[in-house]
Amino acid sequence: MAQKRLIVESEVHALARGSELVISKDVIITPAALDAAFARQIRVVRIDKSAESAPSVVAAPTNLWQRMHQGEGTYVVQVKNGRATVSRLTDQGPIHFGSE
Secondary structure, eight states: OOOOOOEEEHHHTSSTTTTTEEEEEEEHHHEHHHHHHHHHHHHEEEEEOSSSSSSOOOOOOOSSSHHHTTOOEEEEEEEEEEEEEEEEEEEEEEEEEEEE
């Protein structure tokens, strides 16, 4: 059995704002750490280490608002200094979706 790892809020605060945190599915990330990632615009990506190949990348419309309309979801939009930042709410917490 693989040992579980825990990611806490202080570890997320140590990451650069706007960076990406890639974790395997067996890693536990606390709710406070997910909140910190959302606030610091850090994208949390869960990967399956048992997968033999990387997931394929599908080209998406470049316009953020068009991308939001391509599929259903729950989004949070923050506007600061005339710039919109959108995060999508997922089972693993909010993830950075894009900025305009």
